[in-house]
Amino acid sequence: MKKYDCVVIGAGNGGLAAAVKILLSGKTCLVCEKHNIPGGFATSFKRGRFEFEASLHELNGIGKGNLFGGTRRIMDELGVTPLVEWIQIKNAYRLISKKENIDFILPFGIDNIIKACDTLCENGGIEAKKFLDLSKTVYEAVAYIGECNGKPDKEVMQTKYYDYLAVSSYSVNEVFESLNTPEIIKNVLSAYWSYLGVGFDNMSFVHFANMAYSYFLMGATVPKSRSHEMSLAFEKRIHDLGGDIFFNTEVVKILTDENGHVKGVELKNGDIIETKHVIANISPHKVYANMLDEKAIPERAIKLCNFRKFAGRGLTVFLGLNKSPEELGITEHSYFVYNSSDSVEMYKEMSAKGHYAGQATCCLNNVNPGCSEEGTTILYMTSLFFDDVWKDVEEKDYFKYKNEIASHFIDEFEKATHTNIKDHIEEIAIATPVTYARYAGHPEGVIYGYENTYKDNLMARVMMVNEDAFIKGLRFGGAFGERGIGYPSSYTSGYNEARRTLKDMEEDSNV
């Protein structure tokens, strides 16, 4: 029987980061991936003469020079940074919001943002600064709590990070309200909410402030050869460090011993791999419902799952256009095209079948001009569903239905940007919750993990991570891990779960 110190289930972002971290400590590690390539959603695919980015809009935390965040720190430590060619994005986003009649380009950089906001209303800059100063404290406090492994010094928290504690139990909307932020400033600064996937009445301010501040401060990045480049860079590190990756290899069971501790995994082909440590880069819902002996699952694990709410299910329309961005009039890399800037209203709208509330759309050529042949454009538009609205789609209606939805997305983009897209479609692919369900196997086609709601917020999760680990030897990374969705979050949770697993291994040897 084959034996490894650790088996990672799923070569998505979290799994890849976890495996490299384990291997760097000299332990043996096997990654099992049911697909034939690494990355999970961090991949690319080809249609005709286009290579589409499968999921990444922009990567937060890589930064440049000395200004960088957690993503870069992890990639540096894991030896991935130099293997990838990075491209810096110029502006944060262009927000076009119908209801409030907003069409505004937000730059990167704190000072630039303050200047830009000053043009929006009287004292706009000062009002923006209030929010950004507060966000800075939150950002620094979160980093500090992370450094302390979730056990910060109370004294330090109450003095240095007092403002963090003051806001940490409030929603984004509550804090904006108490700051008296003018509507227009709030609207342009909060467009990023849809990347976090919870309405501002139910999203912890800490979560939003931390993500938004790091994004505004450091800007964002894309890898030159799509996210597939990052995934292959991780894979290379795994091979270089002597680790194994088995592709087309699905783990169907996590095996436990009489004490309920992990003792191995069973593959779809019947092979058993012996290990005491599994890092599952898949949903706890799936693991607890389908992959474990029922006797090994404590009631609280089921309760935890039932307490949580699935976050956004994805939909993306990928377009290869036979005109250049200039010819089409597409000027920016990143667009938020919203019916309204009110996240609460949008969230509600995106929970109803057939309803459309907005899209986050990227034109890759505007950050990576060589990404497609001259005279062509890669455009991809993404939205989320906050309920299981695809569950009643019939097999024979599926292709028509997804085209109908995609058509609406394109119409809305055309109207908002005064462009003509439809006459120039050379290639199209549409990923729906069904596609995502097929690809990653996540319930209902969820791509955002568990919702970072007020009660299940990032900081509470981080501080309770050991409490949520019910089965000795089993930890969860990726989108369903401690930090929720997003590339930086899934890399970070994978990395952190590996650190904790290494600690668990130390405890094994102490026993």
Next chain:
Amino acid sequence: MFKRDKDPIVDVKKGLMIQDVRRKAIDDAPNSPLPKSYKVNELAHDLHPGHIKATLIKREEIGLNSYLLTFRSLSENERFPYFEAGQFISVSAKVNESIVTRPYSIFSSPMEALKGILSIAVGRDGFFSSYLIDIMELGTKVIIGDPLGDFHYNSLRDKKTIFGIAGGTGVTPFISMIKAIEEGSEDFNLTLLYGVRTKKHLLYDFRKLKNPKIKVIVVFSDERVPGYECGFITKELISKYIPKDSSIFMCGPDKMYSFVSNELSQLGIDKNLVRMEHNSIKSIDMENPHEFELKVHLRDEIYTIKAKENETILTAFERSGLCVPSKCRSGICGLCHTRLISGSYFVDSKNDHVRLADKKFRYIHPCASYPRSDMELDVPPLDILKEL
């Protein structure tokens, strides 16, 4: 400093208690069993079962040297998925010691798939087709890879009218489209220019079609038949029949592609506006081809096999009976994605469709690559082929 209207000290205490709020919420959650599956995931499985075990139930000659093979899936849980007419599947079978996979356009309609039936047209043009036509017995188990490809009508991408150009068995995807239009599962107009040698080679009786959305013009290359066009598919014929405002789809042998592409460019039609189905990459004619040694990793197993320089690396795998994945055999679909550990290879630039990062980190598509030295490769295995 940030100040709320309320006493900030109260807030600070609350801030220290965010775990308690969460802990309490978990306490209060129900312990009802978690769902074992979800409707969206079931639909995903129905549409993309991956590989379906099936059996040959019928074989009939439908045109001279062309046969219609009909398959039925082996179990209720694994029926053929609904698809978009024009797509292809792969058929895997064991031939002597080889495990062989080949792509075939689907002949049958999307609605027939839901009834468990799937058919393909096979011309006598190679070793595997001879096996399918002459040797494989009814009831033989095969493995069918689920439908794939962009050679189908898309309402957002294409004009409402498709102008099809077909040669020989290349008419197959258009027959599926015609059936789809007739049964109402798809809605577009099709004008088809179908080049075929003689009346005896026709794969389908188009005279029975009464649907105004479908128009078929048969062009015989090897005989004159009154009431039919004759010769090659020339620019004159194309100009005569091409509907206004149509999207061009073409499927046929490579020879036809180069001839018709030339005609189309003379008519000023941009090649990027023509959707061409891809053909399988063939062996290269060569006298005394050199033989190389390939060291192949399949998970933790290692095989050493021979590979001829004029045959693709995939062919070498298949000859050795390795259970490895492949599908399109034209370098495009990426199912055979393989890590090159060492060695050199050749790939024709027109078949080189690996992703950008694949090039950078040295991954290849064995179906489009020929060995140029001894090589070491890491291939993801496809276990289901062991069941053949």
